[in-house]
Amino acid sequence: MLKLIKTRLFAQTVFFFLQNPFIKNFFTGEIYRGSAKRVCTPGLNCYSCPAAAMSCPIGAAQLFFAGAKHSISLFVTGILLTAGMVFGRFICGYVCPMGFFQDFIYKIKTPKLRLKLKIARYVKYVVLAVFVIVLPMLILHPLSGLGEAWFCKYICPMGTIFAAFPILASNEALRSLTGGLFAWKTAVALAIIGTSAVIYRFFCRVICPLGAVYSLFNGVALVRMGCDRRKCTSCNRCEKVCNICITPATQPNSPECMRCGNCVRECGGALKIESKSAYDYFSRNNERSH
Amino acid sequence: MRAAFLIIGIVLIICGVVQGEPDEIMRKAVTVCLECIGIG
Numbered sequence: 001m002l003k004l005i006k007t008r009l010f011a012q013t014v015f016f017f018l019q020n021p022f023i024k025n026f027f028t029g030e031i032y033r034g035s036a037k038r039v040c041t042p043g044l045n046c047y048s049c050p051a052a053a054m055s056c057p058i059g060a061a062q063l064f065f066a067g068a069k070h071s072i073s074l075f076v077t078g079i080l081l082t083a084g085m086v087f088g089r090f091i092c093g094y095v096c097p098m099g100f101f102q103d104f105i106y107k108i109k110t111p112k113l114r115l116k117l118k119i120a121r122y123v124k125y126v127v128l129a130v131f132v133i134v135l136p137m138l139i140l141h142p143l144s145g146l147g148e149a150w151f152c153k154y155i156c157p158m159g160t161i162f163a164a165f166p167i168l169a170s171n172e173a174l175r176s177l178t179g180g181l182f183a184w185k186t187a188v189a190l191a192i193i194g195t196s197a198v199i200y201r202f203f204c205r206v207i208c209p210l211g212a213v214y215s216l217f218n219g220v221a222l223v224r225m226g227c228d229r230r231k232c233t234s235c236n237r238c239e240k241v242c243n244i245c246i247t248p249a250t251q252p253n254s255p256e257c258m259r260c261g262n263c264v265r266e267c268g269g270a271l272k273i274e275s276k277s278a279y280d281y282f283s284r285n286n287e288r289s290h
Numbered sequence: 291m292r293a294a295f296l297i298i299g300i301v302l303i304i305c306g307v308v309q310g311e312p313d314e315i316m317r318k319a320v321t322v323c324l325e326c327i328g329i330g
């Protein structure tokens with residue numbers, strides 16, 4: 001099962017560089033301006049990050065909510081719906097650069113807190129509804145009639161860490177414009193980094209609006225986890241190794257599960273990450289079996 | 291039901307492309323987002 005962990009690390013590394021191939025831009029402060037930015041990545045990856053090749057779906061969605069028409073983006077919604085139905089939160093575990101970053105942060109030697117976050121985990125749905133949808137649509141500039149990207153502006157640590165810090169480091173003119181908002185965003189980013197060193201994937205579990213979207217699909221996604229009840233001995237080893245603090249044997253498709261595979265590694269063969277075939281997916285028999 | 295959602299997702303992507311949404315996203319994404327970097 002070491003193979004699964006290595007596979008995950010490899011996948012995270014590959015997807016990080018696929019979404020952020022222009023690493024040299026970190027040193028120049030330039031951003032990529034090519035046509036790939038028409039496409040949204042499935043993970044949280046700020047489009048102002050100098051290395052980013054594609055656009056962030058949450059940033060793009062807010063662009064339309066806050067825009068002149070205050071409309072929902074069909075393109076972004078379609079990408080999220082399709083990615084969610086196929087992968088669910090597998091994207092959080094294997095594709096998202098912010099998740100990858102938090103996995104690194106969690107490796108820092110600090111005391112660790114294993115919290116179920118039973119109530120706090122619902123905060124991400126509030127963040128999605130309020131900061132991504134409602135506020136950009138309702139709080140409008142009196143002259144332009146446009147809203148603001150509230151999540152990007154006031155919360156998103158991805159923008160602060162991977163966009164603001166490298167861009168401001170290499171651009172003195174922009175650096176001279178920083179003030180209270182930058183101080184606030186830096187404080188939020190540092191608080192999230194600090195908490196993520198102690199609590200596994202704190203941002204994904206509590207704050208991330210993209211995680212909130214994908215969690216809605218975890219129970220029905222094509223890529224899912226299964227538990228063979230005939231092989232399960234109820235030893236609870238899966239629960240002990242789960243960093244998300246769920247019980248994989250009884251909730252293999254919990255909205256919180258990011259398919260990290262720790263439980264599969266520990267299990268004697270009852271738990272496995274599986275993907276339904278296209279035939280299963282469209283089959284009526286498959287509908288009945290669930 | 292699952293297949294329906296998947297098909298709806300793909301149809302939404304196509305509708306968005308037809309309406310030119312990717313171009314609108316690109317116009318925003320090719321400039322540094324001052325809000326994102328804490329200058330807004």
